Amino acid sequence: xxxxxxxxTVYIVDDDEAVxxxxxxxxxxxxxxxxxxxxxxxxxxxxxxxxxxVLIVDVRMPGMSGLELQEVLIARRAxxxxxxxxxxxxxxxxxxxxxxxxxxxxxxxxxxSDLRAIVASMFVKAQELHEQEAQRREREAMLARLTSRExxxxxRIVAGRLNKQIADDLGISIKTVEAHRAxxxxxxxxxxxxxxxKVALNH
Amino acid sequence: xxxxxxxxxxxxxxxxxRARRYLYWLTPIIALAALLGVMATVIVWLDQxxxxxxxxxxxxxxxxxxxVASLCxxxxxxxxxxxxxTLLRQRAEAALIAETAFRRAMENSMLTGMRVLDMxxxxxxxxxxxxxxxxxxxxxxxxxxxPFPYWVPGQYAAHQRMMDMLLAGNAPTSGLExxxxxxxxxxxxxxxxxSPLVDRNGVQTGWMTSLTDITESKRIRETLAAAHERFMTVxxxxxxxxxxxxxxxxxxxxxxxxKTYRRIFGSQATGHAQLLAGRRGRYTDEAVEVYSPMAKRWxxxxxxxxxxxxxxxxxxxxxxxITERRAQEEASLRQQEKIQMTSRLITMGEMASxxxxxxxxxxxxxxxYSMGVVARVRAGEVDPRVLLPALEKTAAQAxxxxxxxxxxxxxxxxxxxxxxxxxxxxxxxxxxxxxDIDAQKRRIDIIKRLPAALPKVMADxxxxxxxxxxxxxxxxxxxxNLPGHEVVVSVAPRDDVLEVSVxxxxxxxxxxxxxxLFEPFFSTKGEGMGMGLNICRTIIESHHGRLWxxxxxxxxxxxxxxxxxxxxxxxxxxxxxxxxxxxxxxxPAPALLTGSDACDDVSVADAHADMSSWGxxxxxxxxxxxxxxxxxxxxxxxxxxx
Numbered sequence: 001x002x003x004x005x006x007x008x009t010v011y012i013v014d015d016d017e018a019v020x021x022x023x024x025x026x027x028x029x030x031x032x033x034x035x036x037x038x039x040x041x042x043x044x045x046x047x048x049x050x051x052x053x054v055l056i057v058d059v060r061m062p063g064m065s066g067l068e069l070q071e072v073l074i075a076r077r078a079x080x081x082x083x084x085x086x087x088x089x090x091x092x093x094x095x096x097x098x099x100x101x102x103x104x105x106x107x108x109x110x111x112x113s114d115l116r117a118i119v120a121s122m123f124v125k126a127q128e129l130h131e132q133e134a135q136r137r138e139r140e141a142m143l144a145r146l147t148s149r150e151x152x153x154x155x156r157i158v159a160g161r162l163n164k165q166i167a168d169d170l171g172i173s174i175k176t177v178e179a180h181r182a183x184x185x186x187x188x189x190x191x192x193x194x195x196x197x198k199v200a201l202n203h
Numbered sequence: 204x205x206x207x208x209x210x211x212x213x214x215x216x217x218x219x220x221r222a223r224r225y226l227y228w229l230t231p232i233i234a235l236a237a238l239l240g241v242m243a244t245v246i247v248w249l250d251q252x253x254x255x256x257x258x259x260x261x262x263x264x265x266x267x268x269x270x271v272a273s274l275c276x277x278x279x280x281x282x283x284x285x286x287x288x289t290l291l292r293q294r295a296e297a298a299l300i301a302e303t304a305f306r307r308a309m310e311n312s313m314l315t316g317m318r319v320l321d322m323x324x325x326x327x328x329x330x331x332x333x334x335x336x337x338x339x340x341x342x343x344x345x346x347x348x349x350p351f352p353y354w355v356p357g358q359y360a361a362h363q364r365m366m367d368m369l370l371a372g373n374a375p376t377s378g379l380e381x382x383x384x385x386x387x388x389x390x391x392x393x394x395x396x397x398s399p400l401v402d403r404n405g406v407q408t409g410w411m412t413s414l415t416d417i418t419e420s421k422r423i424r425e426t427l428a429a430a431h432e433r434f435m436t437v438x439x440x441x442x443x444x445x446x447x448x449x450x451x452x453x454x455x456x457x458x459x460x461x462k463t464y465r466r467i468f469g470s471q472a473t474g475h476a477q478l479l480a481g482r483r484g485r486y487t488d489e490a491v492e493v494y495s496p497m498a499k500r501w502x503x504x505x506x507x508x509x510x511x512x513x514x515x516x517x518x519x520x521x522x523x524x525i526t527e528r529r530a531q532e533e534a535s536l537r538q539q540e541k542i543q544m545t546s547r548l549i550t551m552g553e554m555a556s557x558x559x560x561x562x563x564x565x566x567x568x569x570x571x572y573s574m575g576v577v578a579r580v581r582a583g584e585v586d587p588r589v590l591l592p593a594l595e596k597t598a599a600q601a602x603x604x605x606x607x608x609x610x611x612x613x614x615x616x617x618x619x620x621x622x623x624x625x626x627x628x629x630x631x632x633x634x635x636x637x638x639d640i641d642a643q644k645r646r647i648d649i650i651k652r653l654p655a656a657l658p659k660v661m662a663d664x665x666x667x668x669x670x671x672x673x674x675x676x677x678x679x680x681x682x683x684n685l686p687g688h689e690v691v692v693s694v695a696p697r698d699d700v701l702e703v704s705v706x707x708x709x710x711x712x713x714x715x716x717x718x719x720l721f722e723p724f725f726s727t728k729g730e731g732m733g734m735g736l737n738i739c740r741t742i743i744e745s746h747h748g749r750l751w752x753x754x755x756x757x758x759x760x761x762x763x764x765x766x767x768x769x770x771x772x773x774x775x776x777x778x779x780x781x782x783x784x785x786x787x788x789x790x791p792a793p794a795l796l797t798g799s800d801a802c803d804d805v806s807v808a809d810a811h812a813d814m815s816s817w818g819x820x821x822x823x824x825x826x827x828x829x830x831x832x833x834x835x836x837x838x839x840x841x842x843x844x845x
Binding site: 029 | 563564565566567568569570571572574575576577578579582593596597599600603643644
C-alpha cells in the first residue's frame with residue numbers, strides 16, 4: 001500500500017461513467033489521488049502541468065479522442081505519461097501512440113496487477129519527465145541569461161572551433177573571447193567544457 | 204315444250220318392244236308370198252282350163268271373183284302393213300330428231316369443252332364450249348392436224364410431246380394440264396381428260412378429250428399455296444414450339460408441329476403432353492411456366508382450344524423457351540436476395556461487434572469495483588458505508604452486461620423476418636435510440652412526434668427499425684455542414700394505415716426525381732452504394748406499404764412510409780421516454796410500461812435504455828475504422844446505409 005501522496009495524481013478521462021467511476025474506486029483503493037473527467041476538453045481545462053501526475057485515457061470518445069488529446073499534450077510539452085484504455089488493442093494505433101511517448105495500453109477489462117504495475121511505472125516515468133522538464137527549464141533560464149555576443153561565442157565553442165578561430169570569426173581579440181568564455185562557464189554554472197557541451201546540446 | 208314433246212316421242216319409241224321391231228321385215232315378205240301364192244293359184248287354175256279362151260261361165264266367173272278378191276285382200280293387207288310401218292318409222296324419226304336435238308343441246312349447254320381427234324390427231328369435232336374456252340372458232344379447228352392454232356408459241360415442243368403421249372394412249376387418267384393461247388393472245392390453263400372414242404363395232408376411231416379452264420382455280424390455288432407457304436414459313440421460323448393435338452383414343456394425337464417443336468421434342472406428342480403438365484381440360488389464357496424434363500428446359504406455355512379443319516376440338520399449344528430468361532431472373536433474384544442478406548448481415552455484424560464491444564464496458568467496471576473492494580478489505584478498510592455503494596454499482600453493471608447479452612440473443616433470433624402485430628412507437632423509440640448515438644456526435648436532435656395512442660401495425664419490427672434507422676441516418680447525412688439540426692420522426696393514422704414520416708432539414712432533393720431515389724445503385728452520396736433506399740422500399744413493400752419522398756416545405760426532404768394497421772389494437776404511447784437524456788443512466792427503467800401489452804413494452808423499454816448507453820462504443824468503433832484497423836468494416840459502415 002502506497003502512502004497517499006498529494007502529488008501522485010492519476011487523471012482519468014473516459015466518457016463511460018461506469019468505467020470512470022470504477023477505475024477511480026480501484027485506484028483510490030490503491031492509494032492514488034484520482035481526478036476524473038468525462039471528456040478530453042474538460043481535462044485540458046483543469047490540467048496543471050506543474051503538478052506531478054499520470055493520465056489514463058480512453059482511446060475513443062465523442063468529441064476529442066484520446067489520440068487527439070495526446071497530440072495536444074505533446075504540443076504543450078506536458079510532462080505527463082499517458083496510458084490508453086482500449087476495447088481491443090490494435091497494432092498500428094498502438095505503435096503510433098507509443099512512438100509519440102505513450103507508456104502502455106490497458107485493455108478492458110483490466111487486470112489489477114497489470115494496472116498497478118503500469119501505474120507505478122507511469123509515476124516513475126512522470127518523475128523523470130518532471131525532472132527533465134525542470135532541468136530543461138533551468139537550462140533555458142541559464143541560456144537566456146547569456147548576452148548575444150556570449151551566445152555567438154558559445155555556438156562556436158559547441159561547433160568545436162578554437163579560441164583563435166572564434167576571435168577571427170567575430171573580429172575580436174583572443175583575450176576577449178577568453179573573457180566571454182569564462183563568463184559563459186560562470187553563467188551556466190559549469191566547470192568543464194564537457195559540462196558546457198552537455199548543457200548547450202541538451203537545450 | 205319442244206324438248207318435252209321430243210322426249211315424249213323418244214319415250215314412245217322406246218316403248219315398242221325391241222323383239223317386235225325385228226319382225227317388221229317379215230311384213231313385205233309375207234305380202235310378197237301371199238301375192239305369189241295367189242298368182243300361182245291363178246296360173247295353175249288357168250292351165251287346167253281346156254277352154255283356151257276364157258269363156259265367162261258361171262264357174263269361171265266365180266273363180267275370177269275369188270282371185271280378184273284374194274288379190275285385193277293381199278293388197279289391202281300390204282297397204283295396212285305399209286301404213287303401220289310408215290307410222291313406226293315416222294315415230295322413230297321423230298324420236299331420233301328429238302334425241303339428236305337433245306344431245307346437241309346438251310353439248311351446247313355443256314361447260315366442258317369436247318373435242319374429238321381421229322387416229323392421226325386430226326380434229327374432227329369440237330363443241331361450242333371447247334371453242335369458247337380455247338378462244339378459236341370451230342372452223343379454225345375442224346380438220347386441223349397438229350400444230351393446233353391454240354398452241355402457245357415457243358412451247359410447241361412441249362405441246363407436241365403431250366400430243367404424242369395422248370395419241371399413244373398414255374395420257375394419265377388424272378388429266379393433263381395444258382397451256383393454251385387464244386386468238387386474242389391471252390393465255391389460259393386447261394385440264395384435259397382423254398378417253399378413246401370407240402364406234403358401235405368396238406373399233407377405236409379416235410380420241411375424245413374433254414377440257415376445262417382451270418386458270419382461275421389454279422390462280423386461287425396458287426394464291427392459297429403461297430399464303431400457306433408464307434404462313435408455314437412464319438410458323439416454322441418461330442422460336443416458339445407450336446403443336447396441335449387432339450385427344451384420341453390412344454392418348455394424344457399430334458396433328459401439327461412446327462420446326463422448333465420437332466427440333467426440341469421430335470415428332471412425338473410426348474413433349475406436348477409434358478408441357479400440358481396434367482392440365483388436360485383446364486385451360487386459362489394465362490401463360491404457365493413448365494419445366495420439361497425431356498428437353499431439360501423451362502417453357503412458358505399457352506394453351507387454346509381450336510376447331511380443327513375437320514371440325515374436331517383440338518388443343519393449340521405455344522411453348523416459348525424461357526430457360527435463359529428464367530436463369531437470368533433467378534440470378535437477379537439471387538443477387539437481390541444476396542444484397543439484402545449482405546445488408547442485413549452487415550448491419551447484424553456491425554451490431555454484434557458493437558454489442559460485444561459494449562459488453563466490455565460493464566465488465567471493466569465490474570472488475571474495477573470488485574478489485575477496489577478487495578484492495579480495501581485487504582487493507583482492513585471494511586466500512587460498509589464505503590463498500591456498499593461500490594457493490595451496488597457492481598451489481599448494476601452486471602445487470603447492464605446481462606441486458607447487452609439479451610440484446611445479442613434477440614438480434615440473432617431476429618434474423619428471420621417475421622410479421623406480427625407491433626407497437627410502432629416502440630420500434631420508433633428503438634430506432635431513434637440507435638440513431639441518437641450518431642445524432643449527438645453530429646449535434647443533431649431527433650424529435651419524435653407521436654399521437655397519444657396508436658393502433659398496432661403488421662410488421663417485422665427489426666426490419667422496420669432498420670428502415671427507420673436508414674432514413675434517419677440519411678437525413679442526418681443530408682444535413683452535414685448545413686445549419687439545420689433537427690430530424691423529426693412523426694406518425695399519423697391514415698385510414699387503415701399508419702404513415703411514418705422522417706423529415707430532415709438537409710440539402711433536399713434538388714432536381715432529382717424522387718422516384719429515382721429508390722432505384723438500385725442510385726446515390727447522391729460520394730461514397731454511397733445506392734442500395735439503402737432500394738432495400739428500404741423493398742422492405743416496406745413486402746409489408747404491403749409504400750415508401751416515398753417529398754420535399755420538406757421548410758427545406759430538406761420528407762421520407763414517408765405506410766404500414767397496415769391491425770384493426771382493434773390501440774396502444775397508448777408513453778410520454779417521451781427521454782432516451783437521449785438517459786444516455787449515461789446505467790440502470791434501465793421500464794419507462795414505457797403502459798397499455799395492455801405490458802410484456803412487450805417492458806422489453807422495449809429495457810432495450811431502449813440499454814441502447815441509449817451504447818453511444819461511446821459505436822463512436823469508438825467508427826474511429827477505429829477510420830484508423831484503418833478493420834478496412835472491411837470501415838467500408839461497410841459507410842456503405843450499408845448509402
